Amino acid sequence: MDHTPQSAYAHLRDTHPRWFRTPSGDGAISIMRWPMTEGQVLHRDEDHLVLEDPVVLPDGQHARRLRLLAARPEPQVAVLPLLEGGVVLTDRFRHATRTWHWEIPRTTGVDGLADADQAARHMQAQLGTQVLELVGLGRVHADAEVLAEPVCLYAARIDAVGAVAHGEGIRRARTVPFAEAEEMAMTGQITDATTIAALFRARRTGLAG
Structure with a gap:
């Protein structure tokens, strides 16, 4: 299925929730969710995923952060x-x-x-x-x-x-x-x-x- 960068990101949130969890406790950087804002899948191939996450920093500021993930479950x-x-x-x-x-x-x-x-x-x-x-x-x-x-x-x-x-x-x-x-x-x-x-x-x- 073809996705826009935003809808592909939403699909990953639904299918791989562990990638988007925020641990409990003070100081963690949390990931915002739609409809506040949405992230993007900037690149995907058989080995890697590059995500741009919309985040909330510990001081309350909003920012964007890049992540490189393995597309396969094997490390x-x-x-x-x-x-x-x-x-x-x-x-x-x-x-x-x-x-x-x-x-x-x-x-x-x-x-x-x-x-x-x-x-x-x-x-x-x-x-x-x-x-x-x-x-x-x-x-x-x-x-x-x-x-x-x-x-x-x-x-x-x-x-x-x-x-x-x-x-x-x-x-x-x-x-x-x-x-x-x-x-x-x-x-x-x-x-x-x-x-x-x-x-x-x-x-x-x-x-x-």
Whole structure:
């Protein structure tokens, strides 16, 4: 069915009410509802939704806020590959920043696959390798100001790196000692928040080295 940006937004409110809930308590930013005003669906594809929400700020002012949501129920998955005591980082071009980033493999959700299965599949797709052991590292919000959905973090022990996914913007993979990866994060060579969070949690879980 074709919708205007406003009617598509109203349809989402009716079909996905959890996306529009406001928690109880002071200080929350609430979303206004028609007939006061209506939001808009600015973009929609098979992976993402971009919403413009009409909101009421804690001081009573009205404003508009953008949100990026996943169109699929399965969350994003990011995997910290561990190889021979080191960390495998990919050198990947990101369109939003228009530059290269050292980061760990990450993917959008795949319909019908559990998080752990997505992680294993992703290692094969991006690094051409099989997972020997998978360890959950919890979830993280990479940018809670705009990105609505969390990323599921995993660490994966692998035994080799195969062909990288050049078609996804990865030009090479590099294995570095865990402490060196942490130093890259400290000195700004790694700026990807999801990668930094995975390194921190892996260290705290006892997986470093």
